[in-house]
Amino acid sequence: MKIIFFGTTDESTDVLFELSKKHEILAVVSKKSPENTKRRKFKTPKLIEYASGKYPLYQPEVLNVDFEKQIKDMNPDISVVVAYGKILKKSLIEIPKYGTINIHPSILPKYRGPSPVQSTILNEDIQTGFTIIQMDEGIDSGDILFQSKNFSLSGNEKYTEILELLFSQSSKIINDVLLDIANKNIKPEPQNLDTGSYTKLINKESGKINWNDSSSKIYAKFRAFYDWPKIYSFHKGKRFILHDIELSNLNSYIPGKIEKLDGNIFIHTSSNMLQLNKIQFEGKQIIEPYSYFNNFDLSKTILETK
Structure with a gap:
């Protein structure tokens, strides 16, 4: 043909x-x-x-x-x-x-x-x-x-x-x-x-994380938007992209709370914590999250949950 x-x-x-x-x-x-x-x-x-x-x-x-x-x-x-x-x-x-x-x-x-x-x-x-x-x-x-x-x-x-x-x-x-x-x-x-069912058009805002969601739902969002638009959150008003995350068995208590454990950074969700491995702030290089968050007192810091 x-x-x-x-x-x-x-x-x-x-x-x-x-x-x-x-x-x-x-x-x-x-x-x-x-x-x-x-x-x-x-x-x-x-x-x-x-x-x-x-x-x-x-x-x-x-x-x-x-x-x-x-x-x-x-x-x-x-x-x-x-x-x-x-x-x-x-x-x-x-x-x-x-x-x-x-x-x-x-x-x-x-x-x-x-x-x-x-x-x-x-x-x-x-x-x-x-x-x-x-x-x-x-x-x-x-x-x-x-x-x-x-x-x-x-x-x-x-x-x-x-x-x-x-x-x-x-x-x-x-x-x-x-x-x-x-x-x-x-x-x-x-x-x-x-x-049948009909799917939605994906846009940049689709990647925003709600930390009140379960860890599996956020991880699914990470995988779905891995190519584009990628998932993101905010710390002190600064937007950052999550380039690599993984599930954990650690129980969560306060969705959006940042936890430092054994040199790694974890974020609480509505179920288990998620481990952050690679992040990137706008206009900056991809970095390991511990090198950034270790500069802050995180005891009262909660990432945006909506």
């Missing part, structure tokens, strides 16, 4: 690689990469590194009529969408001969919308999976073409690790699915949207 590939995340590269083994990649469409600044340098995304020089690469700001004409002129058989990050209009979805399919990292209709993997982690699910759908104008509401088995989770996986698992697994079967589509061996199954 002649394929237009829509993807942005590093983890989507596995799918593109497998598609390229048996199909003609007409173009790769990706979100525009962030520009470097004096304070922050961004790595070139893995997908861009892989696709550059191999395929025509498009990073449109908007998917307008001019872009749709470019796609139409390529005369694609199908478009494959893998964590692209933008909504496709019906007119763009319907251009290819076989339409557009999407690999969605959840067992639909559960966790439709923009943050299925984060929601899987935040809800402390013990299983996950992926679904391949025929896209329509709705949000992850298209007919199901393939649904994976459930993959067990340990409760320690971070966002990128689950995304890598699901797209790696989906890359192993994507060519079989395309063959079945071409041979009309798939009977699309409509989703029962009444039994």
